[in-house]
Amino acid sequence: MNTQPHNRATPAVPPDEPVHTPSLLARMLDSDLWHSFVRSPVTVVSAVVALLYVLAALCAPLISPQNPFDPATLDLMEAFTPPLQANAFSGRTFWLGTDAQGRDIFSAILYGSRVSLLVGVAAVSFAALLGIGLGLMSGYLGGWVDALIMRIADIQLSFPAILIALLIFGVFKGIVPPELQDRVALYVLIVAIGLSDWVQYARTVRSSTMAEKNKEYVQAARVIGVPAPLILLRHILPNVMGPVLVIATIGLALAIILESTLSFLGVGVPPTQPSLGTLIRVGQDFLFSGEWWIVLFPGLALLILALSVNLLGDWLRDALNPKLR
């Protein structure tokens, strides 16, 4: 992975120059990134899809016809209604049909994506913060701190994320009393996924930091007594945001897939609050009985979400690293 600094302008900007928002927007619209963005129709489409997804998930309580997480709103007699057909008992019609408990699939997908996105974004943020923090420390301080962090990173890197997440879950089931498990499952999921994915950030940030800290402007700042945290934040961090963004975008897709996989394996969120993976796990049982919509739509939703995020990540990587184009 490329770890060169991209934002070559930063060192020239004096620390206290006021930033004008319009000029920032204008600059953004004029940037290489924007041009390469509008030139790629696939990217535009996936950005729109991803954006719609986020919006729909955020507004799920407003637009979904039903709250699928509240069992009291479900009517068992409405279960297994095919898409766009009226239910034999209530006469109600559901766009994407209903599942085995009478849950409206459309609502379930909206709420499920909410869980998936929430877990994904939170886990990626957690991993990124942890990784950036450790990477900065490692690169700036060097010495035994660096050696320690990088050894831990090495060890961790030899274990795939899924294994780490499962282990954390196993430990969690062993120590948290069952009545609390539902309430904290979501946080455990976030931490489990986040902890399994910080190494990439740390490594990238560390190498950039090491390259940057010996440059003259940093040396100069140090000489005039600018405290280390400020140097790290002001001067070094902006230079590594490009690659971090790429890692984060691809990481988001991975986190969403990992979350659904964990739910599929039955160690994720409780079945009364299904995420996309849970919906697929349950729906799988009805694949052969003709109720295809229970598994198909959540599966498609997951695919589209992961694909659009992946496409964005792919584009971002190519755009920021022209060598690969």
Next chain:
Amino acid sequence: MTKSRLAGALALAGTLAFASLAHANTLRWSSAGDSLTMDPHAQNEGPTHVLSHQVYDTLVFRDQEMQLVPRLATEWRLTEDPTVWEFKLRQGVKFHDGSPFNADDVVFSIQRAKHENADMKGLLTTVVEVSKVDDYTVRMRTDGPNPLLPNNLTNLFMMDREWAEANKVTVPQNYKAGEETFAVRNANGTGPFRLVSREPDVRTELVRNEAYWGKGLFPLEVSRIIHTPIKSAATRAAALLSGEIDFLLDPPVQDLERLNNARGIVVRSAPENRTIFFGMQQSLPELRTSNVKGRNPFADKRVRQAMNIAINRDAIHRVVMRGQSVPAGIVMAPFVDGYSKDIDQVPRPDVARAKALLAEAGYPDGFGVTLSCTNDRYINDEAICQAVTGMLGQIGIRVRLDARSRSIHFAELPRGELDFYLLGWGVPTMDSHYVFHYLFETKSDKGGSWNATGYSNAEVDRMIDAMTREVDAAKRSAMVQQVWQTLQDEVVYLPVHHQMLNWAMKDNIDFPVQSENYPYFMLLKYRK
């Protein structure tokens, strides 16, 4: 040595193609779970007995019409002393290793099953002494007259004393302590099939016992059995549809239609001797998982009544079970002595009245509680619990669902650690007393071991005890009815339904469903 082993293996691989021809009647079958242990006395559990019944024999068993028929015992009678039963044993029977079967083995096996490690001891609590009269006659003395003792012996398997002594397994495996003994992985029974190889949870292979005493009595058409447990419902159905297995003990209800319509596959069904219900802890001053503090909502009968009419059993029957159940109003299957349609009245769902009852009991806004369910034991158990979670939600009871595996659930339940739980109950003795004794009697060393409701009624306990000694059938029957009346009135449990059994198989197999869900493969026939 390794070389010759390798050569042997290759030769074996070469002959496999022919092997499948030679074993024309190989039966490959599947079910969701596997037997927990080969030690026939360590666990009293359905899937474990299914395997034991192939390898070991019992004294008596229930055939496909649920009749009690001879197996290793040819006849049995109550002696002049009403506390002593006498069993005549079959002669000329040999264990798989060739040693003869006789009265010593029966005495040994019964005593072994009474050991404190044995889970089967619960069926032998009344037996105080077992003795050999001659090589083929055994007597059992009970602590009082027990007219129904043979009913308790249908899952009590006979082991070889010499084999057990030689392999140091005279004491049953202590399953709870995680003990591993020779008998857990090896078996020497008199049964219709011999154990060839076993990988728990993966594959168990049996071959026909060519020296079986039952030749001529039973069809014995299957020559080799391969059992592969498959956890996932969809995969299980797929395996039968694609022809990888011949027989499926527990096809998913949602796939029955497709299986039935598939060419070459038939589904046979029969009502099962098992009722599914919910239990509520009603004796503690306060529930462990509820937001209500200082009092126990389940202790109030009106709350239990409200819950009873909040459950829409017809909807569960139609949607969750797809018709494969009989909605129930009592926790006893229609097979059992003491059952009548009159006391099995299914409550009509009435949300408004349920809400009124809750308000009357002082819970106008409902309350919260945790429901513990299995997710791998009964047909659609988790889905039933989810559905009930919704139905109770409609009257304001906020249920948090905890679905887990049978091994965890069945460890916690008898310890009384659950507030609100799902349970299914079958009655191998075909008598109401078994239900009373396990589910309603006050929990103590003597009985009530599966009564986790805390229900305790001295009068009921007295009658449960008295009926074991009542020899007059009419009087006994009246006592049974009286106990049921009391219990039904108290709403101790919330019955959901009696399960229906479905066995799916290739259509060249003729194998009626046995209502205890025990496939006796020696009875399986192929259509010509």
Next chain:
Amino acid sequence: MLAVILRRLLQSILVMLAVALVSFGLFRYIGDPIHNMVGQEATLAEREQLREHLGLNDAVPVQFARFVGNALRGEFGISYRMARPVADVIRERLPATLELALISGSAALLAGIALGVYTALRRDGWLSHAIMSASLIGVSLPTFLIGILLIYVFAVELKVLPAFGRSETVQLGWWNTGLLTASGLKSLILPAITLGLYQLTLIMRLVRAEMLEVLRTDYIKFARARGLSDRSIHFRHALKNTLLPVITIAGLQIGSIIAFAIITETVFQWPGVGLLFITAVQFVDIPVMAAYLVLIALIFVVINLIVDLLYFAVDPRLRVRRTGRGT
């Protein structure tokens, strides 16, 4: 050179000790080992006796030393759920996972290299674009969905391949192989595809990127200028230079394939260590979890070690630089 090997070895031992510590922590502190062994009914005295017997009253470092000693002899105690020695269970299940991992790994490697080379050489061909787009879908499709889809199409609708398990297997010593029977091989196809698809896309993209990079280098341009044939340039020079990093990554991926097998084994009921592990997580069967962790770590460390040493042997430049590999 010797110093490098020694340092690598030392590092590997440290890693294994760290993993053993985590594993020991699981074993010792998660879930009460006593409770799980004697259940609710045991008296206090019985519990204390068992604690003493199991050495749970010794100092923690002593317990850890004993744990490592036992682990070295392959002893991880008794599985709570199966009541059998964990080592036995793992030995029975390991062949299934290793066979699946090796077959799907090598298939993914071969196909990945072939497709990667193709898409690099025909950069703008429509087929290359199609393959690249398909690869992104492949990455975005969770493994379990692929498995379900394959079962539905090939086992249920077309009825040509088995939907679960290993079918007939043959015992070679303690190794239980499915590679010697026709049905065993047939059962391997769907799980191997499911497991290998992700690795395939990964390797393909890597080969393509490396290949494009190499094709831009001066010596390739020089080779072209010398008038060498395309075929010779592509395969004799470019591909050869591409393969080194690819083999490295592929080697490292074997470990992650074994871990990813958890999902595939769940979908296909494949009786390997992955299925064992996921059941252990669901049942909080700590001895099995601890043993699996150590086992996977061992596989990773050994592969890492081999790859690193090979790298040092093959590429002289690396002998100068301090750190071995990047991402």
